Amino acid sequence: MVAVDGGMPSEFRLLTPMLTGDTGSSRECFTSLFRRLCEHNQLSVIDVVVSMAIPISGPSHDRTYKLCNPIHLLNSGGTLSSRAISRVGQVTALEGLANTTLHNFQSISGMQPLRSSRYRRWCSLCFEEDRCSKHGPFERLLWSIECVEVCPRHHCRLEQTCHKCGATNFSVLLGADISGFCPKCLTWLGGYRDSLDLNSDEHVRYLQWIAAAFMELLDDSFDHESLNGRHISNALEVVRKVHFSNKASSMAKAIGRNKSTLSTWVNHHSAYSWLAACQISYAFGISLKSLLLNDEDALYFTHVRPLPLMVRASVTSIRKRAGTVSESSLRLLIEKLRNGEHSQLCTLKASASMLGVDQKTLRNNFPDLYADLALLLRSKVTLNRDLRKRARRLSLSIATQQVASDLAADFGKVTRRELSRRFGLVGVRPSWTEMAQICRTVRETVFQIRQGLNSGG
Ligand SMILES: [Zn+2]
């Protein structure tokens, strides 16, 4: 018997739901177990949360439906989940609840904490399989890992949206909730699948790789203390020697990072995010577990494969380092601009990117030349604007002559509307203010031409 503090009688116990019995990657996550616990006792989630004073209930006005905001942290294995677990442990016969969270992955040295997904995700085929089981549908711990986007068993994308009512991004636990059903329209969530093409799509293979990596980590019952992010740095050193002839820049390119990020990793100045670790494992074809356990043998069977395009686009772009531009190349550019080359080049930003650096680098390294360049470009912009104005005036005056002589020839009316039409025909569109001047000019010209015709005739 566990003594229960607070106002709760010690004999108060909740009935234990049918346990799934899975221990590996298909084990249940805490929020799912909690939901099934409430369901089994014919209580709503919010009732249990409030009556047990589990530290996940929101402010009192909010208790009607939603629980507090960072509820997904229940599955992460941090302080919030350990407090909730201890409360649940007091009123149920459930044991080993810590295994329903990701607590093993929160304090691995050299690694950032593993993030749990903010939203509920599910594999509808797994749900469909659960339908025939005694315990009913439940959510896997694997699905609550933020990096995991596909079900590694069924090769289909994890769902996030109810296909019937379109409701999406459910919180991992809601006040009124039934396992396996849409909280909004109560539709069964199983059976509907978004199939993925594993053979031809590179990005799908990548997602599958990540899901399988976490499945392997959850499946094996090894000592999690032995996992260490520092080993990734050793692995990177080996890979750099074997595949990139010791060149850090080419290796950085292969994993879509810049050289400075790589060096902060290797020198242990920053911890690896789990996503970065997954990308490194995919790019060199070495399993995440081998990376974290420092499997020396596996390192010599690595191979380099490019990250999918979508992944490379999502990681930060490769930063242009200062110092890659020399003073002479900047002088040469200024000289060329003075000689009228690069007629399209008008901004400092474009000039900097032409030299392969960002604008700030250029300004900081060569302030005097930068000022010269700015002056040159400004005068160029002014000159271009004047040229454009002059060209416009010229084309307007030619068009005006043309229109006037046409009008004089066919005795058309000189009205604004008629003029607009005729200017349109010659491909010029004068503005409203220009039109007043043009009207006067056309009238004068038409008058003069007709006079000339009359006197001539
Ligand atoms: Zn599945």
Ligand SMILES: [Zn+2]
């Ligand atoms: Zn729905």
